[in-house]
Amino acid sequence: MGESVWLLDRVQSDWEVDTLCAGLADRGIDSERVDWGEILPHGSPPGFAGPQGIREVPALAVVTARVLTRHTEGDLALLYDWLTMLEESGTRLVNPVASLRVCQNKIRQAATLAAAGVPVPETRAVRSAADVERCLVDWDDVIVKPITGHASVDVIRLVPVGRGGQPGSLLGLREDIVIWHWLKRHHVLCAQKFVENPGRDLRAVVIGDQVASCHFHISTAPDGSVRSLLHPLRWAPAPLTGELAELLVASVRALGLDMATIDVVEGPDGPVVIEVNPTVSRWEPVEGTELDLTPDGITAAQVELITGLLRHPAA
Numbered sequence: 001m002g003e004s005v006w007l008l009d010r011v012q013s014d015w016e017v018d019t020l021c022a023g024l025a026d027r028g029i030d031s032e033r034v035d036w037g038e039i040l041p042h043g044s045p046p047g048f049a050g051p052q053g054i055r056e057v058p059a060l061a062v063v064t065a066r067v068l069t070r071h072t073e074g075d076l077a078l079l080y081d082w083l084t085m086l087e088e089s090g091t092r093l094v095n096p097v098a099s100l101r102v103c104q105n106k107i108r109q110a111a112t113l114a115a116a117g118v119p120v121p122e123t124r125a126v127r128s129a130a131d132v133e134r135c136l137v138d139w140d141d142v143i144v145k146p147i148t149g150h151a152s153v154d155v156i157r158l159v160p161v162g163r164g165g166q167p168g169s170l171l172g173l174r175e176d177i178v179i180w181h182w183l184k185r186h187h188v189l190c191a192q193k194f195v196e197n198p199g200r201d202l203r204a205v206v207i208g209d210q211v212a213s214c215h216f217h218i219s220t221a222p223d224g225s226v227r228s229l230l231h232p233l234r235w236a237p238a239p240l241t242g243e244l245a246e247l248l249v250a251s252v253r254a255l256g257l258d259m260a261t262i263d264v265v266e267g268p269d270g271p272v273v274i275e276v277n278p279t280v281s282r283w284e285p286v287e288g289t290e291l292d293l294t295p296d297g298i299t300a301a302q303v304e305l306i307t308g309l310l311r312h313p314a315a
């Protein structure tokens, strides 16, 4: 096995991957951006082939967000099988494949966090309009989203005031139609109690056991949504209390991650973790600014983490 690092990515290169590569090179670590879409797993003889043929697997591979979110080659299970094969070949994945897999499923992720005492919204799977109605009865204000979704694609919020629905139904006509289509498209969905909040997310990056950044994503939309395409969110520094830092690090530990980006909302009873993304992406706008809480930058913090893991892969 080579003492090298693969930065697994797809589609195009970006500042983040290029900068991380350069940061690793400065520490004498041989790293390269590898297009995951070009890697072909071989069964027998075993190995991973790139455009130039069978590659020696690296000591460590960083799985970037696009590897996970742009998987279109068949069932999602295949992605995890290929990553597991890489891990079984001796590569230390950042993050480990078992943790990536738990994070991918919003219901399993919530269950894992809740079991570790991390506050999460009430969360359940729904597979019918009747299941969604039950959520409206139980919670009154409901978020429905794809179980393995990202970028807020198909995330909707429902309250039981829709008009024109079936007699006795809590779903209005338009809600009923949208849920019908969502269930046809996704078959089973993740439903959550909507956590009341001041119209902003706390977004934090954790690298190792350090909070590398923590800032607000403030909604500019009339409905308080931070993910409106018409009303782009605003960034602002957020105070990092000791309690919040503990919650963020506990979330990362509970999921067995080396680094993560976490979405939190400030609920009526305190912070609630909405999502732990098992990647750190797009840190160029934060690097070296007042939002950057690291001593030497977010790139340097990742280089530090990777260097440590190369020395102690099981850490």
Ligand SMILES: Nc1ncnc2c1ncn2[C@@H]1O[C@H](COP(=O)(O)OP(=O)(O)OP(=O)(O)O)[C@@H](O)[C@H]1O
Pocket (backbone or CB within 6 Å): 121, 143, 145, 149, 150, 151, 152, 153, 155, 192, 193, 194, 195, 196, 197, 200, 201, 226, 227, 263, 265, 274, 275
């Ligand atoms: N249960 C909830 N209560 C309150 N707000 C929520 C809830 N679920 C989602 N949201 C809001 O919607 C946003 C997107 O939700 P979530 O992170 O689960 O979906 P996603 O598809 O992973 O989106 P993204 O990649 O944009 O973060 C959250 O950052 C939060 O502002």
Ligand SMILES: [Mg+2]
Pocket (backbone or CB within 6 Å): 263, 275
């Ligand atoms: Mg999110």
